[in-house]
Amino acid sequence: MVRLDNITLRYRPNATPALNGVDCHLAAGSFSWLMGPSGAGKSSFLKLLHLAVRPSAGQLHVMGRAIHTAxxxxxxxxxxxIGVVFQDFRLLPHLDVLxxxxLPLRIAGRGERQLLADATEMLRWVGLGERLKARPEELSGGEQQRVALARAVVARPALLLADEPTSNLDEAQSRRVVALLQQMHRLGSTVVVxxxxxxxxxxxxxxxxRLEAGRLVEHG
Structure with missing residues (x-):
């Protein structure tokens, strides 16, 4: 599903690498925890995987495509x-939950009736079937995170990435979000959290x- 070969990522020329010499592969259908202290490179690693940035050096393959030359x-x-659950939710305040x-299905050109049915199903799946017309500001942090998760998975992604999805949640909400991520894994998505x-x-x-100072120090 994903292969990184000697990946280095710099955001500016001659800057300290955010990632340095990273080698790893993630098998299709796997579930992986991505750990490390703040500044270790976790968000940069996820940005590479959801194609927000390209490596400064090395080879990156995602779903069989050579991203470094694409x-x-x-x-x-x-x-x-690819589905992404962002730490800050990134819900659009002028749109209701549904x-x-x-939105991802609309961008992909899915028919109106089908996309609304699929979005409704996903919101029921995350336990928010009664909040379809609520605006994001009307929801708790845990509810907003579950909406963000529903948006990330509504198109049934092959690769699902979650960046600190429990950082603003209490223990019970954290367990609920992780259970939903694990359920997507059981349905076939490759998941990195x-x-x-x-x-x-x-x-x-x-x-x-496990990342430390931009280097992968544990993989297994």
Missing amino acids: RRQELPALRRR ENVA ATHNQWLAEENPAAML
Whole structure:
């Protein structure tokens, strides 16, 4: 599903690398925790995987495509097969919950009736079937995170990435979000979850990727 070969990522020429010499592969259908202290490179690692940035050096393959040599116009179709749960939710405040979740399907050109049915199903799946017409500001942090998760998975992504999805949640809400991510894994998505919560990883054993100062120090 994903292969990184000697990846280096710099955001500016001659800057300290955000990632340095990273080698790893993620098998299709795997679930991985991405751990490390603040500034270790977790968000940069996820940006590479959802094609927001390209490596400064090395080779990156995602779903069989060589991203380091791909033309820019080839990337949007690939991104539509990748779901991302952002730490800050990134819900659109002028849209209700249903329209926020339906947005990826609308962008992909899905028919109106089908996209609304699919978005409604996803919101029921995350336990928010009664909040379809609510605006994001009317929801709690945990509810907003579940809306963000529903939006990320509504198109049934092959690769699902979550950047600190429990950082603003209490323990009960954190467990609920992780359970939903695990359910997507059981349905076939390759899942990578970046987190500071060591207890979550210990409570839900899975493959571990650990970054320190931009280097991958644990992979297994």
